[in-house]
Amino acid sequence: MALPLELYIAARYIKANIKQSFIVMFAVGIGVSLIVFIPSANMSFYGRMLERAVEKAPSITISREMKTKERNRQLLQPWFPGPEEVRISDKTLSRKRNILGYRTLMQRLAEEPDVVTVAPYVSEHIIVVRGSKVMGADLQGIVPNLEEKMTHISGDVEKGDLSDLHSNEVFLGRKLAEELGVDLGSRVQLVTSQGTRSFKVVGTLSTGLYAKDYSTVITSLTAAQKLLDMSSTVTSIGLRVTDPYQADAIAQDIRLRYGLKAESWMEQNKLLLDELKSFRVIISFISFLIVFAAASSITSILIMVVSSKSKEIGILKAMGAQPGQIMRLFMIQAMVLSLIGAVLGVFGGQGIIELYNASPIAKMESSLGFERKPIVMNIPFTMLAVMYAMISSFLASLLPAWQASRLNPVDAINK
């Protein structure tokens, strides 16, 4: 079957004007490559951070009992939602910081329908001493088997066996161990305001988070309680819920019903999520500008083509070509070029990603405290880039195509 006239002529124009065609394809290709690479690079980075925020931390952290005054205010809010001042009198302004009777509380929380796992924590800032080296660190007392269910911590273990963690034994972050110059079997002093105790290093952790690997000290819950003289209290309880994206609502429910301070992972990572949102807007804007620039080249080159082809347009019209056929001819030319350019751009983007992944930059540790991992092509952004390039090219071709279709055959032939 013969090609439609418009495609037939457009294909021949593309072939005959290969240099101009190449410029258009190149411009669109570069635009699409950048749109594929930049968001993929950044989305990979933010995606990993988000993934870590969701998977490597509890969905909800119950850190301490809420001030009763604050709890009462929240409980009264449904009845006094307006601007009225509600005077709440409460002689007990706050309760003890640590969570008392945490086992009972954990049992109750574990029975909540949305809760999958519950784990207790004892957290405190401490000082780690090894010989003359003194480092600040974050101590976390955990119950290893519960922590495994909560954050799959075994995936972060570099050396040692966390499930076999005894009293007076610690796991250190990989960087912290390096800084202190300790290895398995070494002993370190953990210094708190309650005193100093010696612990044996039995493992190291590599989380991929530079700051965390530089400051983490893990002990068993009971060892941490003893070190901090907390008897049988904990500083926080972590919850993993069935749908992490419902954590905000569940945390609010727990706050109201239990009178506890409950923070979702979204609240704890608000900055990250806000950054991610604004990042998406910025990337969309940059992408728009890049493809707009590429589309401008389509407009200018097509205007040149229309100008240089005016005699041929005139003769086509003299032979009976309809204005619509002339218009479609140039639009198809633009669309075919930008489709080829966009496809080349996708491969180009993938090429840049692979070049980047193979480069030494990709293997360096980020100063933001995040280990770089290979960038993965962001498929939704890639599809969006191709669609956007096509739509832009379509719009960019409208004016020159319309001008061509409106050409008076006599004027066009006599040009």
Place this chain on the structure above:
Amino acid sequence: MMNPDDILLQTQDLMKVYGGSQPVYAINQVNLTIRHQEFISIIGPSGSGKSTLMNLLGLLDTPSSGAVTYLGDNTAKWSERQRSFFRNRKIGFIFQAHLLLPEFTALENVVMPCRILGESSADRIDKAKELLNRIGLGDRMHHLPRELSGGQNQRVAIARALVNSPEIVFADEPTGALDHKTGLAVYDLMREIHQHEGVTFVIVTHERLLADRSDRIISILDGQVQSDELKS
């Protein structure tokens, strides 16, 4: 008395005026009747309005006033689409510069009017080949215009004008860009086609010698018909 069925084309007080406050009458009150199978030359000096008249008669341009009537139908009422369709089916054009599409071979150029109409069947291609054979370009049909001489290109343009079996062919200075010998050969070719196919030819030229070889000579000056001479 002229038989109305013989009339292919008529103009009534045809005017083409350019400019505003100081109008230029490119065509002024032209009344013409062209019959089927005529071989006409329109002559006149440069700027006399003969090409403008051809564009109006060929429906490439619209008159400022007056009418062009084809087969009794006033074209003033036609839409752009109807005019395009009519040009494709009933009119052939040959221009001074051959105006072939440079990206297409001789054969593809000849078939182009059929493709515009969505017809590129084997029959049409065979007809285009036959036309190219007839004008002596059978062995050059797969060459691009830049690979052909001026005379050969003009012959391709003649074949293209004839491929849709038009009622009338307008030729605007078809020999203007050719040397005298090649020009005569092209003119003779048009004459031969006219005699064999019975196609009406209207040839715009400023060469009196060529015009003298046609059946009717319409002389134009300042947009008006000076003489309309039917040769015996």
